[in-house]
Amino acid sequence: MHGLLPPLRPFRRKIAYILFGLTALAFTVQVTRVYKTSIPPGGHGTMDSVAIWVAPDPNESILFITDKTMDFLEMHNPVTNTYIGRIGGSGSGGGKLDYPNGVAVAYNVDTGLGKRDLVFAVERDNNRVSAWALPEKQFVGSFGSSDLDEPYGIAIRYVDGKVETWITNTGKSPNRVFIYEISAEGSGIAGTLKRSFATEGSLESIVIDEYHQKAYICDESKNNNIMVYSLDGTFQERIGQGLFVDDPEGIVIYDMGNGDGWIICSDQNADPTEFEVFERGTHTYLGNFTGNKTYGTDGLTLTQQALPNFPSGVFLPVHSDREVHAYDWKEIAQVMNLGINVLSDPPTSVQGMDNVPGEFQLMPAWPNPFVPRRATGTQVKIILPARTQIDAYVYNILGQRIASLAQNRTLAAGEHTLKWSGMDDNGQIVPAGVYFLQLKSGADVRVSKIFVAR
16 A cells, blocks of 8 residues: 555644644654664565564574464564564464464563563464463463454553553454463463453553553554553543545554653555654654655564663564564654664563652542443552552541542552452442542542542
């Protein structure tokens, strides 16, 4: 679907942003491709998504690309730019694949082999997620076949020492996100379904921002923008309205620490592909960059760890369903006026959480007012300067406690979200009116006013 973008589109988009009163002006800059991955002997099928594993010895790192028509994970060395081999192959048995789509790498996961890094492949036609241990490339299990129906994208979340996989599922309406906790089982792993939630739109890629407690999901329905959900599954907003030619596809977060950084999403059907950049946290649109030879990007990834050939990290989009292109993050940061934050270790925790604000805080509820719903409701963000035991209760205007949101609950330092559906502790919808959320930690008490509407 190339050729849909008229030459003056970036200029017209800038005018649109001025007319709507937004502070950010769109602009487009170009970066230089460093290399493209090679075609393996015998060729390959249709490439879709990409993930990078940075090995303890970075020279042994692996770039994984899903081949969704030949049913493989294709592997390349991102340092030497050489083809390594494949894992998978067509079939439904253990270690086989059928239409692999999303791919992701998780570090330091509990398995029956001990702590291992894993690569996960989402299989749209086998309706499951399969995993291989690294560096062995040994199949360690699959999960989700009893729940999933045309799964698509995958995001990794690290929480309380556990690894979660967040899977976008597209086979039924409404689309859903399924969340599995990964644990050791036998000589491999198991994925236990923790919960799922329904979404709007038609789902594509997903990424998790643990610091801000948000999930960003590409919506390739007629909306063609990015949906923002809280990590409890509550819809919050859409960003990027009017920016995308057609499908927003791959999405990543660049982490500068303490909640700062950027959200980058590929505008697949722009010609060439545009990589739209938003400020993390505020969602302010900052413009976009293009690769001088990259088109039709579906999946993309990046690493903030140093590689011998990319000491500032590397940005890796899929090109036109047939290869991956490599761009030096240092050049992207320079031309887009962004920053560089090289990580010495894999991103298995929330960077900057050791430097959270020193004050115990209760933020305003959102939405407020709200209409009670069993599945949604309102939410409040709390900020804890240290690991803390909290109590959170809702009171009516008579001072009567009507709902308990947290009782003797211990939370780590950082940002957390509490949700109230508008039900009392007996499961009944409360009357419309004014309520007070009290958050207590030791001698510290904070109160926020909440309005219930009808």
